[in-house]
Amino acid sequence: xxxxxxxxxxxxxxxxxxxxxxxxxxxxxxxxxxxxxxxxxxxxxxxxxxxxxxxxxxxxxxxxxxxxxxxxxxxxxxxxxxxxxxxxxxxxxxxxxxxxxxxxxxxxxxxxxxxxxxxxxxxxxxxxxxxxxxxxxxxxxxxxxxxxxxxxxxxxxxxxxxxxxx
Numbered sequence: 001x002x003x004x005x006x007x008x009x010x011x012x013x014x015x016x017x018x019x020x021x022x023x024x025x026x027x028x029x030x031x032x033x034x035x036x037x038x039x040x041x042x043x044x045x046x047x048x049x050x051x052x053x054x055x056x057x058x059x060x061x062x063x064x065x066x067x068x069x070x071x072x073x074x075x076x077x078x079x080x081x082x083x084x085x086x087x088x089x090x091x092x093x094x095x096x097x098x099x100x101x102x103x104x105x106x107x108x109x110x111x112x113x114x115x116x117x118x119x120x121x122x123x124x125x126x127x128x129x130x131x132x133x134x135x136x137x138x139x140x141x142x143x144x145x146x147x148x149x150x151x152x153x154x155x156x157x158x159x160x161x162x163x164x165x166x
Contacts, residue, residue: 015042085114094115121141121142
């Protein structure tokens with residue numbers, strides 16, 4: 001055991017809620033959380049809510065050598081579900097779009113925006129029609145985009161308790 005403390009949506013029902021309107025897209029796309037729900041889950045699992053958690057990613061302030069422009073990046077998650085990230089030159093951030101509309105935060109109404117965009121291609125399976133499993137341990141290729149530009153990457157994650165490496 002790595003000693004890592006975590007909340008799993010399948011086994012920590014007080015930390016996540018299911019949106020009944022999204023269930024038609026698949027179970028994996030229908031759950032959400034909030035700081036209140038996460039605190040409920042932390043309490044249930046005996047995790048100290050004031051613990052310091054390391055990020056899975058560590059971004060440098062140095063810009064990598066980019067290979068081209070990335071004003072719009074489309075990501076297809078399944079046969080029926082995808083998203084597009086559009087670069088907003090005024091803010092320097094990517095906005096998430098889905099079904100032709102800018103996706104917004106349900107609590108604030110603000111657009112969902114990110115500075116760094118990582119698209120990691122990984123082996124995905126669904127044994128016996130059950131839960132979708134993503135195999136991160138094999139590593140793979142991907143794309144890193146920032147400030148309207150992109151570069152192709154190779155990535156690896158040695159174990160669930162290790163950082164991603166690029």
